[in-house]
Amino acid sequence: xxxxxxxxxxxxxxxxxxxxxxxxxxxxxxxxxxxxxxxxxxxxxxxxxxxxxxxxxxxxxxxxxxxxxxxxxxxxxxxxxxxxxxxxxxxxxxxxxxxxxxxxxxxxxxxxxxxxxxxxxxxxxxxxxxxxxxxxxxxxxxxxxxxxxxxxxxxxxxxxxxxxxxxxxxxxxxxxxxxxxxxxxxxxxxxxxxxxxxxxxxxxxxxxxxxxxxxxxxxxxxxxxxxxxxxxxxxxxxxxxxxxxxxxxxxxxxxxxxxxxxxxxxxxxxxxxxxxxxxxxxxxxxxxxxxxxxxxxxxxxxxxxxxxxxxxxxxxxxxxxxxxxxxxxxxxxxxxxxxxxxxxxxxxxxxxxxxxxxxxxxxxxxxxxxxxxxxxxxxxxxxxxxx
Amino acid sequence: xxxxxxxxxxxxxxxxxxxxxxxxxxxxxxxxxxxxxxxxxxxxxxxxxxxxxxxxxxxxxxxxxxxxxxxxxxxxxxxxxxxxxxxxxxxxxxxxxxxxxxxxxxxxxxxxxxxxxxxxxxxxxxxxxxxxxxxxxxxxxxxxxxxxxxxxxxxxxxxxxxxxxxxxxxxxxxxxxxxxxxxxxxxxxxxxxxxxxxxxxxxxxxxxxxxxxxxxxxxxxxxxxxxxxxxxxxxxxxxxxxxxxxxxxxxxxxxxxxxxxxxxxxxxxxxxxxxxxxxxxxxxxxxxxxxxxxxxxxxxxxxxxxxxxxxxxxxxxxxxxxxxx
Numbered sequence: 009x010x011x012x013x014x015x016x017x018x019x020x021x022x023x024x025x026x027x028x029x030x031x032x033x034x035x036x037x038x039x040x041x042x043x044x045x046x047x048x049x050x051x052x053x054x055x056x057x058x059x060x061x062x063x064x065x066x067x068x069x070x071x072x073x074x075x076x077x078x079x080x081x082x083x084x085x086x087x088x089x090x091x092x093x094x095x096x097x098x099x100x101x102x103x104x105x106x107x108x109x110x111x112x113x114x115x116x117x118x119x120x121x122x123x124x125x126x127x128x129x130x131x132x133x134x135x136x137x138x139x140x141x142x143x144x145x146x147x148x149x150x151x152x153x154x155x156x157x158x159x160x161x162x163x164x165x166x167x168x169x170x171x172x173x174x175x176x177x178x179x180x181x182x183x184x185x186x187x188x189x190x191x192x193x194x195x196x197x198x199x200x201x202x203x204x205x206x207x208x209x210x211x212x213x214x215x216x217x218x219x220x221x222x223x224x225x226x227x228x229x230x231x232x233x234x235x236x237x238x239x240x241x242x243x244x245x246x247x248x249x250x251x252x253x254x255x256x257x258x259x260x261x262x263x264x265x266x267x268x269x270x271x272x273x274x275x276x277x278x279x280x281x282x283x284x285x286x287x288x289x290x291x292x293x294x295x296x297x298x299x300x301x302x303x304x305x306x307x308x309x310x311x312x313x314x315x316x317x318x319x320x321x322x323x324x325x326x327x328x329x330x331x332x333x334x335x336x337x338x339x340x341x342x343x344x345x346x347x348x349x350x351x352x353x354x355x356x357x358x359x360x361x362x363x364x365x366x367x368x369x370x371x372x373x374x375x376x377x378x379x380x381x382x383x384x385x386x387x388x389x390x391x392x393x394x395x
Numbered sequence: 396x397x398x399x400x401x402x403x404x405x406x407x408x409x410x411x412x413x414x415x416x417x418x419x420x421x422x423x424x425x426x427x428x429x430x431x432x433x434x435x436x437x438x439x440x441x442x443x444x445x446x447x448x449x450x451x452x453x454x455x456x457x458x459x460x461x462x463x464x465x466x467x468x469x470x471x472x473x474x475x476x477x478x479x480x481x482x483x484x485x486x487x488x489x490x491x492x493x494x495x496x497x498x499x500x501x502x503x504x505x506x507x508x509x510x511x512x513x514x515x516x517x518x519x520x521x522x523x524x525x526x527x528x529x530x531x532x533x534x535x536x537x538x539x540x541x542x543x544x545x546x547x548x549x550x551x552x553x554x555x556x557x558x559x560x561x562x563x564x565x566x567x568x569x570x571x572x573x574x575x576x577x578x579x580x581x582x583x584x585x586x587x588x589x590x591x592x593x594x595x596x597x598x599x600x601x602x603x604x605x606x607x608x609x610x611x612x613x614x615x616x617x618x619x620x621x622x623x624x625x626x627x628x629x630x631x632x633x634x635x636x637x638x639x640x641x642x643x644x645x646x647x648x649x650x651x652x653x654x655x656x657x658x659x660x661x662x663x664x665x666x667x668x669x670x671x672x673x674x675x676x677x678x679x680x681x682x683x684x685x686x687x688x689x690x691x692x693x694x695x696x697x698x699x700x701x702x703x704x705x706x707x708x709x710x711x712x713x714x715x716x717x718x719x720x
Contacts, residue, residue, distance in 0.1 A: 014511035022499050228495035232556070235459040235489040236512040237481045 011238040015246025016253055022220060023254050029213075033258050037209040038265055041201045041272075055133030056080040056097075060089040061104030066112040066144075070104065070120075073140035079133065093125045099133035100124055115152055198270035200328060202262065203352040207287065207345045208325035210259045212316030214251055214291035219308040221247060221299030221387075230391060240391070244296075244384050251295045255288035275355035279362060283351040286369055289376035290344040296383025300390040324349040347371045410473060412437050412486075412564045412595040413458065417467035420453050420619075427453040429619040430467070435564065435597060440590040442610030443599040444706060450619035451599040452492060455568050458597070459489045472563055485514070488562030492569045494549050495556075498542035502533045502552050505541060506559060513560035523559055530585075531555040547578025554582065564595045571605065583608060603706040615710055622713045631704045634712040637662055638678035642671040642689055643698035651692035658688060678703070 023029055057079055061067055071081045082098060092098040101123035111118035122137055124130045147168065154164035224230045224247075233243050263280065266272040274280045298315070302308045320326055323345025329337055340346040351368035354360030413435040420428040428450045435441045443451050456462035458469050460476045460483070469476040474483040496505050506524040515523060528534045531551040541549060550570060557565055567586065571579045586609055590596050600606055606613050607627055614624040623630055644651070652666040655673060660681035663674040671689070675681050678701045689696060702708075 010514075010516075011512050014508060018497065018500070018504075018508045021504065022497060025499050224497075227498075228491045228493040229497060231456075231461055232489060232491060232495040232509070233512060234461055234478075235484060235487065235491075236509065237484040237514065238512050239481055240478070 009242075011236075011242045012246035012249060015233065015243060016250035019220065019247065019250025020253055020257075023217065023250075029217075032216075033209070033213055034261060034265075037205050037258075037262050038269065041198055041205050041262075041266055041270060055099040055129050055136060056082060057100045057102055057133055057137060058082045058084050058089045058092050058098040059102045059104060060084055060086045062106060062109060064104065064109040064112070066109050066118065067104050069112075069144055070102070070137075070140055073143050074136060077136050077139065079136045079140075090123070093123050096125050096127045098125060099127050099130045100137055102137060112148075115148060198266060198272050199356055202266040202270065202272040202274075203349065203356060204320075204325050204328075206259050206262045206284070207323070207348045207352075208316070208320035209262065210255045210284070210288060211291045211294070211319065211325075211345065212313060213258055214255045214288070214295040215298055215312030215316045216309050217251060217254060218295040218299030218302075218312055219305040221296065222302060222305050222308050225299075225390060226303070226305075234391070240388060241384075244387055247387070248292050248296055248380060248383070251292035252288050255291045256285055259284040259288060273356060275357075275359060276361070279355050279360075279365065280352065282362075283348060283355070283365065283369065283372075286372040286376060287344060287348040290372055290379060293376055293379030293383050297379055297386055300383055300386035303390075319343045320345055322346075344372055344375050347375075410437070411435060411470075412439075412472055413441075413597065414470040415454070415458060415467070416470075418454060418457055418464050418469065419466035420457060420462065421465050427619050428457070428464075431616070431619070431621045432467075433614050433621065433624060435595050437563075437595055438590060438593045439611045440586070440596040440598060440609050442606040442613040443597070443616050444601070444603065444606045444613050444710070445599075445616035446601050449601075449616045451616060452568055453619075454616070455489075455566055455597070455599060459487060459566060460484055485560070486563040488557035488560065488565045490554050490557035490565065490567045490570055492572060494553050496541055496549065496552055499540055501538050502528060502541055502544075502555075503537040505552065506556060509556045510559050515560060523561075527555040527559055530558070532581075545575075545578075547574050547581075550574050550578060550582060554585065558589070562594070564597065565589060566597045568599050569601070570598075571600070571602065603710070607706055613706065615706075615713060617710075617714045623709070627706065630706065630709045634704060634709055635676075637674050637676055638704060639702045639708065640673040640675055640678050640682060640685060641698075641700040641702070642673070642685075642694070642696060643669060644671065644689065644694040644696045645669065646694040647692070648694065651689050651694045654688050654692045655685060658684060661685070 057074055059067060059071065059081060060083070074081050082092075084092065086103070089098070089101040089103075093101040103121040103123070105121075108118035108120055110116075120141060122134060124134050150168055151161070151164055154167065155161055159167065224233075230243065234240060260281065263272075263274055263277075263284070267274060295312075298308055298312060302311065320343075323329075323340050323343030324332075325345045329340055329346060329349055332340060337346075347368045351365045351372075354364050354368070358364070411434045415434070416432050418428050418431045419426070431450070431454055433441065443454065445451055453462065457464045458471075458476065460469075460478050460480055463478050471483040472486045474480070474486075476483045497508070500508070503524060506527055507520065510520045510524060525534075528537050531554065533548060533552060533555070536544065536548065541552060544552070550573075554567070554570060557567070570586075571582055574582065583605060586596060586598065590609075590611075596609075598605070598609055610627075612624065612626055613630060615622045615630065623633055625633075648666040648669060648671055652664045652671060655661050655664050655671070658681070660676045661673055662676065665672040673685065675685070682699065682701060686696065686699060
């Protein structure tokens with residue numbers, strides 16, 4: 009065991025010494041989490057409404073009403089609003105023109121124009137806008153009724169506020185029944201990207217790192233190791249353990265960094281680490297296979313990066329599995345990434361426990377043992393080849 | 396360096412440190428090693444002398460337990476050796492022909508890693524690493540990555556790793572290949588010192604001078620077969636103590652060759668484009684008679700060279716080709 013630990017330790021030391029690894033392991037994944045989260049990440053709000061029009065009491069009042077219902081409100085010029093709607097960056101565009109502002113101030117009837125985007129959450133956002141405008145309309149009617157009864161405007165407003173605090177108003181809860189919206193409900197802006205990038209980079213780094221195994225074999229270090237009082241099994245366990253430690257360390261780092269920097273919610277951290285540990289086992293085994301099959305370090309890096317990207321693309325490491333067709337989702341589950349994705353989704357979005365992720369863990373463990381055994385057999389053959 | 400308890404034990408009992416018996420290894424249709432047998436006594440330096448591709452490294456791979464022998468056996472300090480055997484490997488220190496070091500790690504890190512594989516740890520490991528760094532003259536460069544080392548420094552580190560655990564038998568596989576003359580001399584001196592301290596050494600080389608300088612006994616290997624074995628003098632006696640004389644001349648060399656073959660001390664004459672290669676008994680005595688006969692045959696001599704027999708001659712005699720072929 010001491011020999012295996014020594015081999016694992018030296019592999020880790022070599023990995024850390026490589027400056028290129030520092031960038032691709034520690035910096036690049038976070039940059040991608042940030043970029044993907046900024047571009048595609050949904051917020052935890054109930055939609056986004058972009059308002060255009062001059063600053064006014066009406067605009068302020070509508071904004072407050074929407075924000076009270078967890079709707080994200082943005083202000084923009086008319087042209088920018090139209091572009092955002094067209095590109096799907098906002099769910100609804102709301103135009104509050106001078107005429108509406110004046111009518112609202114005078115207690116008259118104001119008309120607001122709403123432009124809906126084609127996003128799946130647009131309907132829910134439109135409903136939020138309607139509710140907000142209805143609430144304002146009701147408040148205006150109540151105020152006017154009190155004023156007509158002879159109550160001064162200031163006192164009438166105060167009386168309405170007091171009454172609102174004493175009466176429990178009927179509320180309208182807007183629920184989106186869209187499948188995707190429900191799936192991603194409550195997910196933070198960077199949560200999805202973080203778990204996807206964790207899977208992508210953990211696997212990719214392991215595969216690319218298989219070049220060190222080839223390097224050790226070609227330079228005779230593996231041969232020298234086996235000429236010491238070290239069994240082949242110990243050498244293989246040491247190499248695999250080294251790869252596993254690197255993968256687990258990188259995954260753990262991504263979890264910690266995204267939590268600290270982007271407030272990513274990893275759900276039950278213990279369970280997430282367990283999923284990571286099992287996924288890293290598959291990555292380590294795959295690296296052993298690649299490092300044993302190939303005899304050239306450059307080819308191993310190229311093949312590792314290529315294979316890592318392809319598997320991640322198929323397995324939900326680049327785009328959510330939920331937007332895949334049913335057939336592609338089935339194909340995706342040939343990859344360990346898809347099983348890891350499902351397990352993280354269960355933990356992060358649904359508060360799943362150990363029993364909920366047992367199927368995913370079981371499949372990942374089976375995959376891990378399979379590739380490790382294959383890697384062991386192939387490494388033995390490759391050692392004989394290199395002598 | 397002092398002898399380890401293990402070295403002292405085997406020196407005192409006189410038991411052979413290494414016994415190689417009838418080793419055979421095939422790769423498909425190619426028989427790389429065919430029935431190789433030899434022994435190494437404690438403190439003895441044994442040389443395997445042969446050209447590239449003779450089967451030296453394959454033999455060493457089987458001795459070090461890296462390669463399974465198809466036939467035959469290897470016994471190290473009385474224990475059978477093979478790829479699945481761990482215990483006998485404790486007695487071996489292997490210095491492979493390739494630089495088996497991590498280039499991205501420092502000399503100290505390399506030594507520490509391989510020391511751990513040998514079972515060293517803690518203060519003992521640190522002390523041995525410091526000793527070996529001193530021995531190999533790398534103390535000042537202990538922290539720098541070895542990829543920045545010169546070829547000679549890498550070779551010294553490569554040897555140092557093999558010495559780290561003070562093995563009973565040190566195996567050096569062509570340790571001076573690609574090394575500058577100064578480093579080469581330092582390596583040869585180190586090996587001389589080791590054998591003087593009681594460590595048995597198995598040294599493979601295709602440099603005749605190294606084998607003559609270092610080895611107590613030499614095995615001449617070619618095409619996977621051990622052609623002959625013995626001390627330098629024993630091997631030279633195998634070719635009957637004949638010398639070589641080379642004549643460079645203008646004239647009818649064929650006619651001169653016929654005349655020279657008739658002389659009693661001359662065993663053989665080969666003529667080739669202005670050169671005559673003679674194998675003779677007692678060249679210093681016979682040279683005057685040979686020059687006279689050649690001149691009388693009409694040759695105009697421009698050069699006469701006498702060479703006494705050496706391992707190169709032995710190899711040529713045994714295999715019909717030069718060591719560097």
